Amino acid sequence: MLNKFTxxxxxxPWTDACQVFENKMEKLFAxxxxxxxxxxxxxxxxxTSYNSPGFSFSSLEFTxxxxxxxxxxxxxxxxxxxxxxxxxxxxxxxxNRECTTQPGDIFIFDPCSPFRLExxxxxxxxxxxxxxxxxxxxxxxxSLTAIRIDGKExxxxxxxVMLDELFSVAPxxxxxxxxxxxxxxxxxxxTVLLSQDRLDDVAPSRxxxxxxxxxxxxxxxxxxxxxxxxxxxAKGVGLSSRYVYQLFEGESxxxxxxxxxxxxxxxxxxxxxxxxxxxxxxxxxxxxxxxxTAHFSRVFKAAYKQTPRECRAAILN
Numbered sequence: 001m002l003n004k005f006t007x008x009x010x011x012x013p014w015t016d017a018c019q020v021f022e023n024k025m026e027k028l029f030a031x032x033x034x035x036x037x038x039x040x041x042x043x044x045x046x047x048t049s050y051n052s053p054g055f056s057f058s059s060l061e062f063t064x065x066x067x068x069x070x071x072x073x074x075x076x077x078x079x080x081x082x083x084x085x086x087x088x089x090x091x092x093x094x095x096n097r098e099c100t101t102q103p104g105d106i107f108i109f110d111p112c113s114p115f116r117l118e119x120x121x122x123x124x125x126x127x128x129x130x131x132x133x134x135x136x137x138x139x140x141x142x143s144l145t146a147i148r149i150d151g152k153e154x155x156x157x158x159x160x161v162m163l164d165e166l167f168s169v170a171p172x173x174x175x176x177x178x179x180x181x182x183x184x185x186x187x188x189x190x191t192v193l194l195s196q197d198r199l200d201d202v203a204p205s206r207x208x209x210x211x212x213x214x215x216x217x218x219x220x221x222x223x224x225x226x227x228x229x230x231x232x233x234a235k236g237v238g239l240s241s242r243y244v245y246q247l248f249e250g251e252s253x254x255x256x257x258x259x260x261x262x263x264x265x266x267x268x269x270x271x272x273x274x275x276x277x278x279x280x281x282x283x284x285x286x287x288x289x290x291x292x293t294a295h296f297s298r299v300f301k302a303a304y305k306q307t308p309r310e311c312r313a314a315i316l317n
Contacts, residue, residue, distance in 0.1 A: 088122030
């Protein structure tokens with residue numbers, strides 16, 4: 001059977017419920033949420049979660065409460081919460097957007113970015129969908145958090161019904177059954193997100209500029225890393241490799257050519273620095289990610305019309 005986890009607040013003193021739920025959510029999903037009850041009423045709730053590598057889904061029932069995160073996580077999100085409202089009402093705020101969902105509605109949020117979620121007595125089904133799987137199809141998924149999705153129409157209705165069925169059969173599912181489901185559900189969620197009219201309101205040029213800026217900042221911060229490549233860059237900024245390549249398709253220089261050009265600039269700056277005249281050229285080249293000094297000399301000359309030694313001599317003499 002699947003790896004199943006259950007917890008009820010009845011297992012702990014009500015005064016400790018918020019702290020316990022924070023610990024349980026962190027253990028289950030590696031997220032750092034703050035929980036608080038509404039007014040003076042104590043927080044009560046229960047969690048039933050099924051987990052396997054790459055795919056987790058949970059049934060969450062709570063009395064009125066607030067869940068929030070006030071800071072960005074240091075790492076890009078590993079997954080996105082996709083939730084179907086079963087009972088009650090949820091009011092979600094994230095990234096200058098907010099929505100209120102009723103039974104049958106669907107909403108998503110990024111657990112690694114600031115958010116505030118306030119509920120009545122509520123019951124939701126939630127999936128923890130790997131972010132990379134969504135980014136392959138919906139690179140601007142971050143612009144679709146905190147919007148209400150009508151779960152009674154189109155692909156969203158199919159997702160809602162399939163999630164209902166998944167929970168009904170979960171107690172009897174074997175772990176190997178989740179392997180195909182771990183690809184089916186992210187694709188279905190992507191279809192739901194792509195069907196939203198809100199996508200038409202997103203300015204692609206503004207999104208592209210934002211993502212490019214994020215990518216270039218990451219490159220500058222990791223320029224010395226010899227393992228830096230398109231895959232590690234994409235992972236570092238939480239985007240898909242394909243989308244990262246697409247962002248630079250129209251540029252005069254490809255992404256990795258830009259990386260090497262920036263490394264050359266740093267090498268030239270240090271080679272020409274009087275303060276570093278005792279540092280060897282090969283040492284400088286290795287420092288900025290070049291593993292072959294002969295190759296470094298060739299590309300340096302191609303870029304600056306002189307060898308590294310000629311550059312140092314011309315400036316320092």
